[in-house]
Amino acid sequence: MSTARSDAARLRGSLVGATSATATVAAHGLGGAPLPATSAVLLLVAISAMVGAVASSSADAQRRLPVIASFLGVGQLIGHYTLAFASGHHHGAHWSTEMLLAHAAAALLVAALIHSAERSFAAVTAALWRLVLVLMALLGEPSGRRPRTVWWGPELADRILAGSGHVTRGPPSLTAA
Incomplete structure (x- = not known):
């Protein structure tokens, strides 16, 4: 799977989790229920995150509109x-017909939006990566470029010790070797 598709799958999972939690809280409030307690909201966030994680799996069947x-x-x-x-x-x-229809309509509408957002995101990021690769190929490597100084290496301890002015007398310790 390409990077653009895996990023789009993560976007799908995030949107599914966030919108299912948002629709749940909105419907709960519109139904006349009191504000949920903190523990209930945390449990809802955990459940929505799990649903989003399952929805972000990379299977091709997960990208279809009815599945979303x-x-x-x-x-x-x-x-x-x-x-x-x-x-x-x-x-x-106590499920009324209106409530079931409202939830079904909301799920279908949001699924259509998530599906189109995922397809658009994958197409745009793939095109941007191709553009970056073409620009890098056109620009090439500058001829006057100096090699980069490597600061981390086996001699780092020696350079730090020599430049610090705090040199110890005696044989070197095993850590510096």
Whole structure:
């Protein structure tokens, strides 16, 4: 897998995790629930990070729109139950048709946006890397360039000791050798 595709997969995972957590908190608040406690929010962040990590796997099937939408739906479902049970807002399986349709529509819309962002990101970064390689080939190596001084090496301890003015008398220690 190219670097552009792996970076795009990480972008996909980050966006899936962040938007599933955001949609969960927004739906929880719009449903009339109180603000979640800190522990519930931390648990939601951990769950969303796990969903995002699974969504960022490099399999080609993970890049398809229905798969991204299912990751978003699963993230919202798990997040909803996490916030409901952690905050004492137990309404069980009280799912209305409107709420299910709203969550499904949000998952599809956000999945379409993430899918297009991933494809655009991969294309733009691949083109930029090709441009950088072409520019480096056109510029070439300057003829008057001096070799770089290597500062780190086996003689570093000797150079530091000799330049410090704190030279010890006697045979050299084993660490300087």
